[in-house]
Amino acid sequence: MKKKSLAQQILGAPYILWSALFVIVPLVIVVYYAFTDAEGAFTLANVAKLREYKEVFMISIEYSFIATVICLLVSYPFAYLMSRKKGATQRIMMMLVMLPMWMNLLIRTYSWMNILEKNGLINNFLGLFGIEPLKMIGTPGAVIFGMIYNYIPYMILPIYTVMSKIDVSVLEAAEDLGSNSFSKLRRIILPMSMPGVISGFTMVFVPSVSTFYISQKLGGKIMLIGDAIEKQIQSLYNYNLGAALSLVLMVMILICMALMKKFAGDSNDGLIM
Amino acid sequence: MKKTFCALFAVCLMMTAGMTSCGEKNITLENPSGTYSQEYAGTTLNVFNWGEYISDGSEGSFDTNAAFEALTGIKVNYMNFESNEAMYAKLKSGAVSYDIVIPSDYMIERLIKEDMVQKLDFSKIDNYKYIDDEYRDLYFDPTNEYSVPYSVGMVGLIYNTTMVEGTPDSWGIMWDAKYADNILTFNNPRDAFAIAQFLLGIDINSTDHAAWDAAAAKLKEQNAVLQARVMDEVFNKMEGENAAIAPYYAGDYLTMADNNPDLAFVYPKEGTNIFVDSLCIPKNAQNYEAALMYINFMLEPEVALANAEYICYASPNTAVIENTEYELYGNEILYPAEDAKPKTQYYHDIDVETRSYYEKLWEDILLDD
CATH class of the missing domain: 3.40.190.10 (Periplasmic binding protein-like II)
Structure with a gap:
């Protein structure tokens, strides 16, 4: 590792101080709370209690994994198309991705609540044709949909970024050498866009697995880890169990990111996290 | 494009109008019943209340805090909490000092027990006379020393x-x-x-x-x-x-x-x-005298009326309950008759x-x- 110059050290100091204060210190506090009881004495009770939350963890992972995979399947072709378009078309496509993000996540989710409700927009519309109302709100489908809707831009953008970096001449060369569309996709585009996919995967999976607002508004009684943590902190005032739950969530996310890094191999292009 | 925007805007307006159909009058305080001086002008008063729990001037309603500022020159720093417990946590942490808090009954009981609120100087709260007998001597403050009912x-x-x-x-x-x-x-x-x-x-x-x-x-x-x-x-x-x-x-x-x-x-x-939510002054308040003035102000017939109409909860203030111009005058849900009162x-x-x-x-x- 190269030794940093004095100037670099001085420029970096505020950032280091910031991270220490607002990242490292809070993490230490979380760990402290997770292993202590209300009186501050060391205990493993919080960690032992996590067993009761096994199911909550399982469905959180399941829903966010499904949401992430669907995001990927939808985003990949979209990002490819967007990267191959030019001028106004590309700008409009980008606009369509970004536009919903101008609104706050809370408002977007709240609006979906009205759309998916028993007596919401969709069911009212179906009612015009005499179709029985569908049960959407309060189902796992609604929660997964909420995750997809809210986080899909985080999948599209990194994939788009790496794809637009792929030189057209590389693709032309592949064609010259006799690649058909499928092998072009498999042997050129897919490997070259992998860093974007991995970064998109992480950026969708992480917020999905820790969300609580989406499940609260769209999920009825469905409880995810985020909800469990939020309940412990906000209404049950059990900071210790809340911290233990958060700790497990963080470890899970770290493992997931490490796995992703492994997939990514050496190439770090387009990796945001 | 412009037309669509106008239409959308109109829909939004209609929606917001629908949401706050309760209390949409603009009033300036005309006949204050208490006396207010500029003695504490320039000081700041930290008020900590529930969200959406005061007439704040939106939709042309009476702007309580602005009116108080105009009357006394005291700057109101108004903050919201979501639950009694959240309020308690903030107060306990001592990170911010509040001059006025408006928690509910059982929380006031706890605050008194833990010596976190102080006695009020009722000689400076003339308007306390408007508080209905039913809301005096409540269990959490049986001798009426610490709290003044705001909303029920x-x-x-x-x-x-x-x-x-x-x-x-x-x-x-x-x-x-x-x-x-x-x-x-x-x-x-x-x-x-x-x-x-x-x-x-x-x-x-x-x-x-x-x-x-x-x-x-x-x-x-x-x-x-x-x-x-x-x-x-x-x-x-x-x-x-x-x-x-x-x-x-x-x-x-x-x-x-x-x-x-x-x-x-x-x-x-x-x-x-x-439940009864009452005005209290925390132990570590920085502006006690201005806080008393604020409490007195909140009990003003006009102010209490504006707040009662804005919040739509029952008022403990007789000047409101007995005012026939009060939008919710005699409402049988808020003010059930003696024989219809629930347990x-x-x-x-x-x-x-x-x-x-x-x-x-x-x-x-x-x-x-």
């Missing part, structure tokens, strides 16, 4: 007459399988437990574990028919007919009924929870041990789902 509410059962048969009069309907997936309940342990406790005839302030166990068993039974546990989402769900039955506060029912006339309200026969019980501050016991039960109920 009761929990009742809201139901949609097109979705529910007959006229329910019992909390029992919240367990009725006929309305499965159309029933909502509170998303906080104390209020959710209280319903089961009233139904089972158990004291809501019980410290007996067996009594809490019984209520918890009852709540677990309810899981099968519940659609969701909600707080503010209840407005959307009930107004939009996405659920048929929900317990909520009487004042909020009035707002909902404005938007959906099919909604009806009843105080169940088993009894219900009543009510206040929450009391529950000891830590019982609290953590029922919180654990609540967690089990949620995980059982």
